[in-house]
Amino acid sequence: xxxxxxxxxxxxxxxxxxxxxxxxxxxxxxxxxxxxxxxxxxxxxxxxxxxxxxxxxxxxxxxxxxxxxxxxxxxxxxxxxxxxxxxxxxxxxxxxxxxxxxxxxxxxxxxxxxxxxxxxxxxxxxxxxxxxxxxxxxxxx
Numbered sequence: 775x776x777x778x779x780x781x782x783x784x785x786x787x788x789x790x791x792x793x794x795x796x797x798x799x800x801x802x803x804x805x806x807x808x809x810x811x812x813x814x815x816x817x818x819x820x821x822x823x824x825x826x827x828x829x830x831x832x833x834x835x836x837x838x839x840x841x842x843x844x845x846x847x848x849x850x851x852x853x854x855x856x857x858x859x860x861x862x863x864x865x866x867x868x869x870x871x872x873x874x875x876x877x878x879x880x881x882x883x884x885x886x887x888x889x890x891x892x893x894x895x896x897x898x899x900x901x902x903x904x905x906x907x908x909x910x911x912x913x914x915x
Contacts, residue, residue, distance in 0.1 A: 779828035780808060788813050789820045839881045842869055846878075850887060858882075858889060 784806060791802040792813065803813040819825045839846065842865065849856070849864060856864070858875040865871050865878075873881075882889065 779831070780812070782827050784808070785816050785826050785828075789817055789826065792817050793820075837877070837881060838871060839873060839877065842871060843885075845869070846881065847885065847887075850882070 788802045788806050788808065791797045791805060792799055797805065799813045799817060800810050803810045806813075816826070845868070846861070846865070849861065858878045861878055862873045862875065865873055879889070
């Protein structure tokens with residue numbers, strides 16, 4: 775798993791150690807206390823296009839759901855009890871866009887919308903379990 779980007783100064787010193795001082799990539803990695811693969815990538819990027827800065831971090835390509843953002847949010851507002859599967863089916867019917875549950879889940883999570891079960895329903899279910907456990911205990915006694 776990638777960590778945070780290292781400073782450009784560190785990258786430049788490691789690249790110079792390899793290209794100017796003749797160190798191997800592994801030796802440079804040990805000297806600067808970074809991973810071998812990092813120095814290999816830094817030197818390759820420098821040799822290819824002269825880049826010493828890290829690549830920009832952040833969101834990758836835009837989701838195909840972004841174009842239907844307003845429609846999806848309005849649907850969720852009007853019919854807030856729909857499942858992700860049902861939303862996907864309605865999206866296919868209305869716009870011809872195929873979206874699976876995980877894609878829709880990521881979209882709504884980014885919008886700050888969750889699909890948690892109703893808390894009142896959860897409390898009622900928990901209370902019901904408590905009574906049945908007590909009833910079972912009375913029967914056993």
